[in-house]
Amino acid sequence: MSERMALTGNDSAAYALKQINPDVVAAYPITPQTELMHKFAAYVADGDVKTEFVTVESEHSAMSAVVGASLAGARTCTATSANGLALMWEILYIAASCRCPIVMPVINRALSGPINIHCDHSDTMGARDAGWIQLYSENCQEAYDNTIQAVRIAEHPDVRLPVMVCLDGFILSHTLESLETSDDQTVQNFIGEFERPDNLLNVDHAETFGAFALQNYYFEFKKQQADAMVNAVAVVQGIGSEYGTLTGRPYDLLEPYRCDDADVVLVGLGSTMGTAKQAADDLREEEGLKCGVLKVRCFRPFPGEQLCQALKDVPMVGVMDRAISFGLGGPLFHEVRSARYDAAGPMMNFIYGLGGRDLSLDDAGEVFRTLARAGESGRAEPTVSYVGVRE
Amino acid sequence: MAELLKKDQMKPGAVAEGGTMAGLYTGSWRTYCPVTDFEKCTHCMLCWIVCPDSAVRVEGGKKLGTDYQYCKGCGICAVECPADAIEMKLESDLSEQRKEGEQP
Structure with a gap:
């Protein structure tokens, strides 16, 4: 049985955590995530x-505590944001390499400095190589749905990796939305029991985790992690489709929107994809510009093959990045372009919205027009541009 | 040398083979050396419990001494010893005989 509720992004993730009913949660407050754990507490x-x-006394300790609990056989969750995630850094890698299926909503927020508590993706983009699966949410409904699915994905025997459920700070975390929730029993039936037979408390089959592995073994452990990430592609798809059967809201690695006949398509993550969809509708209607949107829901593992397929007939592709890899450009752009290396048409990168700067419908429309002009002239230049920076 | 395990023979995240530190002799890192005075030692085993490197040698409930192949000289045993029986001495001041002199 489902129920319609008015929840903020923080409420919706907290409500999902309540229904998951984890064995252990360790957390430390940081804006804009504080409210989430406040609610859960x-x-x-x-x-x-x-x-x-x-x-706990810090995010480093929060992540350490859930790693320990996870290895002891507990289903574990935590949540964080921005500098809090940065303080977890060391243990993020340990969580992934000890194969702890921790589920962690991350409220996306700029990293200091200058100090800024508003939305961008600098925090989770920096953690993209830590070995965590990353799902990005467009709205509060998706934050709720992704959190529940994350449990199944993380604990799947072919995967067993931690999952970050990313949602945009303030834009989602503090914005009330009407969304559909399942009842507790439905969620419990969907996620099932967590079983980790090889745990620290199983004294009959004692195990050591995360211990010393030198030149002779370290590399094999890393290849196991890489394999698990590859396995996660099919698992994310399978669970997304199963969740769709249960709730009527199916999920995949990507979500294409009006891409079939599009002359220009914008690729991106998170809440901005909602803005882009509206701008695409408006421009199609008002200017006859055939715009489409390709939302990347699953950023790790990176769905390169599926992405190439979705973009194969698109003449002009733009990628929206709410983070900078300094000295390179936008991280999503470079991964999309790299995935399309063999079949690439021209592409442009738009960096936007850092530190919570709003991307308006007009801005999104102008990005579509820039792509259209580049498509007509055949010159996709400059490769990287910055939307709305005063200079 | 025994054959190493292959990737799929290893349990994910767990230790591949036990005793990974056994071949790594960390005794050479030591600056200060714990020397036990067995006149004072009550064999309470607290040093054995707190030693992070399992470098306290014990047999039949009695402390035999320190395994200097592994002891890094952290000094936790000397701080925790309730009988004040362990003294940290500068490594360079000690001859091998004097160290061995701690054996009961």
Whole structure:
């Protein structure tokens, strides 16, 4: 049975965590994520969950505590944002390499400095090589749905990797939205029991995790992680489709929007894809410009093959990046271009929205027009441009 | 040398083979050396519990001494010893005989 509720992004992730009812959650507050754990702590205090809630002294400790709990056989979650994620850095890699299926909503926010608490993707983009699966959410509904699916994806025996559920700070975290939720039992049936037979508390089959591995073994462990990421592609798709059967909201690695006949397509992540869809509709209607949008839901593992397929007949592709890889350009752009190396048409990169700067419908429209002009002139220059920077 | 395990023979995230540190002799890192005075030692085994390198040699419930092949000289044992029986001495001041002199 489903119920329509009005929830913010933080509420929706917290509500999903409540329904998941993890064994252990360890967390430390950081804006704009604070509200999420605030809400979850209330579920703990009210006895709505059976979770052991550990209040720690930093994000480094939060991640360390959930790694320990996960290795002891517990289903574990935490949440963070921006500099909090940065403080977890060391343990992010350890969580992935110890194959801990931790689920972590990350409220995307700019990294300091200058100090800025608003939305961009600098935080999770920096963590893209840590070995975590990354799902990006367009709206609060997706934040809720992704959090529930993340449990299944993370714990899948072919995967067993931690998952970040990314949602845009303030734009989603603090914005009320009407969304559809499942009842607790439906969620419980969907996620099932977590079983990790080889855990630290199984004294009959004692195991050591994350111990020393030198030149003779380290590389094989890393290849195992790489293999698990490859396996995750089919698992993310399979679980997304199963979730669709259950709720009527199917999920895939990518979501193409009006791409079939499009002359220009914008590729991107998160809430901006909602803006881009609206701009595409408007421009099609008002200017006859055939615009499409390709939303990347799953950024790690990177769905290169599926992306090439979705873009194969598109004459002009633009990629929106809400982060900079300094000295290179936008990280998403470079990955999309690299994936399309063998079949690439011209592409342009638009960096936008850092530190929460709004990308308006007009801005999105202008990006589509820039692509259209480049398509007509055959000159996709400059390769990287910055939307709305005063210079 | 024994054949190494292949990737798919290893349990993900777990240790590949036990005793990964056994072949790594860390004793040479030491600047200060724990020397036990067995006149004072009560064999309470606290040093054995706290030693991060399992470098306290024990047999039949009695402390025999320190395994200097592995002891890094961190000094935790000397700080924790309730009988004040362990003294950290500058490595360069000690001869091998004097170290071995700690054996009961």
